Amino acid sequence: MNEQEKEKRFIANVKKALDLGEENLDAGTQSKLTRIRHQALDAGEHKEPSIRRWFMLPVAGVATACAIILGVAIYLKPPGGLPPNLEDLDLLAAEENLEFYDGLEFYAWLAEAEIDVG
Amino acid sequence: MRMERRTMDDFLASVERRAFRMAEFATRNPDEALDIVQDAMIRWVSNYAGRPETEWQPLFIRILQNRIRDWHRRKNVRDRWDGMRTLWRGAGGEEGEDPIQTLADPKGKHPGEQATLTDSTKALDAALTTLPWRQQQAFLLRAWEEMSVADTARAMQCSQGSVKTHYSRAVHSLRRLLEDHWP
Numbered sequence: 001m002n003e004q005e006k007e008k009r010f011i012a013n014v015k016k017a018l019d020l021g022e023e024n025l026d027a028g029t030q031s032k033l034t035r036i037r038h039q040a041l042d043a044g045e046h047k048e049p050s051i052r053r054w055f056m057l058p059v060a061g062v063a064t065a066c067a068i069i070l071g072v073a074i075y076l077k078p079p080g081g082l083p084p085n086l087e088d089l090d091l092l093a094a095e096e097n098l099e100f101y102d103g104l105e106f107y108a109w110l111a112e113a114e115i116d117v118g
Numbered sequence: 119m120r121m122e123r124r125t126m127d128d129f130l131a132s133v134e135r136r137a138f139r140m141a142e143f144a145t146r147n148p149d150e151a152l153d154i155v156q157d158a159m160i161r162w163v164s165n166y167a168g169r170p171e172t173e174w175q176p177l178f179i180r181i182l183q184n185r186i187r188d189w190h191r192r193k194n195v196r197d198r199w200d201g202m203r204t205l206w207r208g209a210g211g212e213e214g215e216d217p218i219q220t221l222a223d224p225k226g227k228h229p230g231e232q233a234t235l236t237d238s239t240k241a242l243d244a245a246l247t248t249l250p251w252r253q254q255q256a257f258l259l260r261a262w263e264e265m266s267v268a269d270t271a272r273a274m275q276c277s278q279g280s281v282k283t284h285y286s287r288a289v290h291s292l293r294r295l296l297e298d299h300w301p
Contacts, residue, residue, distance in 0.1 A: 010293055011261050013300045017239040018262050022135045029148060033134045036156035040130065041123055044163025 126167050129174055130159055137182050140258050143243075144186045144251045154189055158182040179263065180273045183255060187275075190251055238299040245295040249288055252276075256284035257292070 001009075025033075134155060141151035158181045166177045246254055252274070259270045260281070270285075271278045293300075 007289065007293070010296075010300050011289070013238070014242060014261055014292070014296075017236070017242045018139070018258075020236065020239050021243065022139055025135050025138070029138065029152075030135075032152055033138060033155065034131075036152060037127065037130045037134055037159060040156060040159030040163050041127060043160050044126075044167065045123065 125171075126163060129171075129178075130162075133175065133178055134159075136262070137178070140182065140255065141186060143246045143254055143258065145189060146247050150189065154182070154185045158185050161185075176269060176273065179259070179265075180275075183259075183273045183275070186251065186255065238296075241296055241299050242292075245292050248295070249291060252280075253284045253288040253291070256281050257288035260285050261289075 137155045137158065138148075138151055141154040142148055145151050145154065158178065161181050162174075162178050166174070166181075169177060246257075249257070255274060256270060259265045259273060260267070265273065267278045267281050267285075270281045274281065
């Protein structure tokens with residue numbers, strides 16, 4: 001018998017022994033395996049959607065909404081000028097303008113008073 | 119579409135014993151092996167049971183191998199940490215000592231529990247547990263599961279060359295260790 005055949009026979013014997021070990025698994029272990037199998041099936045059936053999936057849903061929604069708003073803003077942009085919302089941002093960014101808007105009521109009253117006096 | 123529970127149950131029942139034995143050889147601990155098998159089952163049911171039935175077995179084996187590999191990684195970290203702690207405490211410890219070799223045999227089964235097993239089977243169990251786990255798993259997948267080199271490489275997530283090397287070394291070691299039983 002050559003080396004290859006010897007190895008083949010060895011592997012066949014090993015396989016037989018491994019099968020025997022598998023078949024003769026003790027009752028306690030077999031019972032535990034049955035239990036964990038049922039637990040695994042229960043866990044799979046009652047699987048909650050993963051946290052990541054729940055977390056990704058609003059993130060994806062916000063991202064989509066942002067993309068739509070940006071698209072609409074670009075579409076409505078007047079030729080040669082900034083989109084209205086960007087101009088508003090420019091106004092809001094200037095501190096002195098904000099003070100002006102804060103005192104708008106006063107200026108309105110002043111204008112009316114001047115008319116009455118005049 | 120979710121498969122019927124009965125079909126999945128039948129499949130898992132058909133692979134659970136072998137999966138347990140593979141994990142037990144790898145961990146040398148029946149409780150750890152049960153944990154690995156349960157984890158593999160849960161992952162399989164949750165993520166892959168909807169796949170075609172022809173893919174079930176290779177997918178389950180691959181998940182099982184991943185769990186075994188993760189277990190060894192965690193164990194390596196634990197062992198390194200324990201080694202550092204031992205050094206820190208100055209308790210000493212033999213250099214180069216294999217922690218696996220120092221583990222108590224957890225297969226403390228009742229007398230007569232394995233009476234039906236032959237001496238050769240017991241000798242094989244003992245010999246398999248002395249192999250490095252990659253050699254051991256490559257051997258089990260190739261010789262026991264009769265998987266091809268390519269499928270084994272996929273399951274173990276390594277190259278086909280590594281599988282051939284692991285398998286060849288495993289066969290060489292096992293033949294030497296078991297020559298009294300199977301010359």
